[in-house]
Amino acid sequence: MPQATKSIYINGVWKASENGKQIDMLAPSNGKKIGAISRGDKADIDKAVFAARSAFEGVWGQMAAVDRGRLLSRLGVKILENIEQLASIEALDTGKPMTLARNDITATARYFEYYGGAADKIHGETIPFLNGYQVMILREPRGVAGHIIPWNYPAQMYGRTIACALAAGNTTVLKPAEEACMSIIRLTELAHEVGVPPGVINLVTGLGEEAGAALSAHNGIDFMSFTGSPEVGTLIQKAAAENHVPCVLELGGKSPQIVFDDANVDEAIRVIIAAIIQNTGQTCSAGSRVLVQRSIFEEFMDALAKRFRSIKVGSHESDLDCGPVISQVQCERVKGFLERARKNGIELIAEGSLDETAVASGFYVTPALLGPVDPASELAQDEVFGPVLAAIPFDDEDDAIAIANGTQFGLIAGVWTESGARQIRMAKRLRVGQVYLNAYGAGGGIELPFGGFKKSGHGREKGFEALKEYTVSKTVVIKH
Ligand code: NAI
Ligand code: MG
Numbered sequence: 001m002p003q004a005t006k007s008i009y010i011n012g013v014w015k016a017s018e019n020g021k022q023i024d025m026l027a028p029s030n031g032k033k034i035g036a037i038s039r040g041d042k043a044d045i046d047k048a049v050f051a052a053r054s055a056f057e058g059v060w061g062q063m064a065a066v067d068r069g070r071l072l073s074r075l076g077v078k079i080l081e082n083i084e085q086l087a088s089i090e091a092l093d094t095g096k097p098m099t100l101a102r103n104d105i106t107a108t109a110r111y112f113e114y115y116g117g118a119a120d121k122i123h124g125e126t127i128p129f130l131n132g133y134q135v136m137i138l139r140e141p142r143g144v145a146g147h148i149i150p151w152n153y154p155a156q157m158y159g160r161t162i163a164c165a166l167a168a169g170n171t172t173v174l175k176p177a178e179e180a181c182m183s184i185i186r187l188t189e190l191a192h193e194v195g196v197p198p199g200v201i202n203l204v205t206g207l208g209e210e211a212g213a214a215l216s217a218h219n220g221i222d223f224m225s226f227t228g229s230p231e232v233g234t235l236i237q238k239a240a241a242e243n244h245v246p247c248v249l250e251l252g253g254k255s256p257q258i259v260f261d262d263a264n265v266d267e268a269i270r271v272i273i274a275a276i277i278q279n280t281g282q283t284c285s286a287g288s289r290v291l292v293q294r295s296i297f298e299e300f301m302d303a304l305a306k307r308f309r310s311i312k313v314g315s316h317e318s319d320l321d322c323g324p325v326i327s328q329v330q331c332e333r334v335k336g337f338l339e340r341a342r343k344n345g346i347e348l349i350a351e352g353s354l355d356e357t358a359v360a361s362g363f364y365v366t367p368a369l370l371g372p373v374d375p376a377s378e379l380a381q382d383e384v385f386g387p388v389l390a391a392i393p394f395d396d397e398d399d400a401i402a403i404a405n406g407t408q409f410g411l412i413a414g415v416w417t418e419s420g421a422r423q424i425r426m427a428k429r430l431r432v433g434q435v436y437l438n439a440y441g442a443g444g445g446i447e448l449p450f451g452g453f454k455k456s457g458h459g460r461e462k463g464f465e466a467l468k469e470y471t472v473s474k475t476v477v478i479k480h
Contacts, residue, residue, distance in 0.1 A: 005036050005037070005038065008038045008040050008044050008205060011047075017039050018044055021039035023038075023205075024036050029316050029359075030315070034093070034182075037182075039210070040175075045175075048173045049173055052199055053144055054199050055199025056141075056144055056199075059197045061141075061169070063197075065119045068119045068120075069115075069117060071116075071166075072112045072113075072115055072116030072166060074194045074195070076113035079108055083105045086155060086183055086186060086187070087101040087102040089186055090155050093182040094152070095280070095315075095324040095362070096279055097316055097321075098317065108159035108187070110159070111446050114446055114447065115164050116163070118467060119168075124137040136476045136478070137476075138473065138475075140474055141169030142168075142246075142470060142471065143171075144220060145161075145223040146215045146216060146224045147172055147173070147174040147224075147225045148215065148216065148226045149161060149174070149226075150177050152279055152385075154176060154181055157227060160461055161174075164467060165223075167467065167470075168471045170222075170470055171199060172202065174201065176205060177208075178205070178207050178208065179327055184203065212232075216239040217239040221243070223246055223469075224248075226249050226250070227284070230408075230457075233457060246469075248466075249457035249459065250461060251455060252383045252456060253285060253286075253410070254381065254383055254408075254409045255286065255411050256291050258291045258416065258426065260422065262417055262418045263416035267438070269300075271440045272414075274440075277311055280323055281334075281385060282325060282385050285411050289380060290389055291404060297391075304391075305369060308349075308369045308389075311387075312355055313366065314356075314357040315359075320355060325363050325365055328363055330385065330386070331363040338365075341370055341377075346373055347372075349391065350368075352367035353366065367387035374392075375406055397425065405431045409452070410432045410453030411451075411456040412433060413430045413432045413436070415436070423437045432453060433449070433450060433460070434448065447463050448463055449462055449464075449465035
């Protein structure tokens with residue numbers, strides 16, 4: 001575990017914040033202090049952006065694409081070699097069960113493998129133009145990319161945003177979340193070890209309103225990538241607007257699982273439960289609403305409830321279905337939703353259970369299935385970011401679409417039906433960035449373009465699509 005009091009990495013050198021301040025890091029499983037990070041602010045961000053600019057204009061900008069790709073691929077291999085250590089750090093720091101942490105580290109490595117392979121496959125095109133002319137469209141990196149990421153999947157977010165930005169030829173300044181960023185410190189050490197040159201990845205740990213705000217408002221960045229809450233997403237976009245910097249925002253959701261009466265119920269239930277309890281519900285694409293056709297609502301709820309009651313919660317080490325949530329604040333936030341639902345008379349259909357490792361000093365909530373929930377109510381509209389599933393009955397396709405699309409979000413959706421024609425109709429009408437038919441991928445699929453409609457954000461991450469965000473075209477006209 002890095003004792004990360006020098007957790008700021010600028011131009012290839014580890015240092016403490018200019019102001020000398022620190023932030024304590026707590027283990028969600030028991031609330032105890034596990035280390036501290038530097039509380040960087042504008043002074044550190046200024047230096048990091050300067051280093052990133054120098055590297056962009058120097059070593060990184062001059063490196064052949066194939067060599068950039070090789071470095072990223074090498075980092076992917078290095079991450080897999082260190083999987084147990086990285087997974088232990090991630091599990092301790094976020095509270096997630098070890099099995100999930102291992103999956104996360106594997107995915108992190110995959111991002112570096114995938115984008116490492118992509119680095120020399122990003123190319124422009126030519127365009128027919130007037131006689132006597134040739135036009136080339138170059139595809140160039142944007143320059144210095146700013147990254148602000150959340151605490152729910154720190155390592156994976158590092159892979160998702162940093163690997164893509166670097167493959168496209170950008171240099172980076174990253175401000176991770178103050179709640180959990182220990183794996184990111186270790187990943188950055190590994191990047192250093194494999195030879196990523198100084199200034200290419202710069203890491204400034206600190207608070208959102210200090211280091212984060214300074215980064216998003218910096219006039220030395222060319223691009224901004226943010227994952228987190230819609231409220232902070234608005235601040236990021238406003239700051240970016242001041243400098244006319246483009247941004248990608250990934251802001252969470254209230255993603256529906258829509259179950260028709262002809263669905264394979266057993267398979268649907270297995271996947272629906274996994275998609276709400278993964279990472280204790282703290283996943284932007286968690287399937288947090290289950291919409292069930294009225295004709296099978298009661299029967300489906302009975303079967304879902306039975307399986308829901310078997311969900312077990314414990315410490316990251318006990319490696320059960322769910323760990324704790326990230327913090328006391330998040331714990332109270334989730335419990336607040338449950339308390340208000342109870343006051344509003346929404347029935348608690350089923351609960352999971354806490355095991356003996358879920359100690360009182362940790363940040364534990366009991367997974368809950370509630371319903372029927374009015375589609376207009378808070379529980380059906382707002383992102384809980386906890387293991388809370390809201391069940392909503394619907395009558396027919398039109399009704400399902402109205403309810404599914406009837407929130408401020410639009411990230412992903414699952415549809416469960418054996419009818420092929422209905423699958424296509426639903427996929428086309430859902431206002432979301434990913435539709436799964438008889439499947440669901442909360443957080444999954446590094447190859448698959450991912451992003452939102454409406455308040456779930458804009459721009460696309462993952463896959464080749466994300467490389468378009470991190471590059472810009474330049475038109476070159478030649479008279480010959
Ligand atoms: P947040 O949006 O405050 O934090 C995300 C990142 O933004 C962190 O790195 C934080 O330091 C940074 N940040 C915070 N304030 C900032 C500012 N003024 N300027 C620049 N950066 C800033 O999210 P928070 O408070 O951790 O969680 C609140 C809710 O947001 C959650 O309950 C959940 O609903 C949602 N959320 C969604 C995530 C997703 O994956 N889409 C991830 C985390 C939170
Ligand atoms: Mg916040």
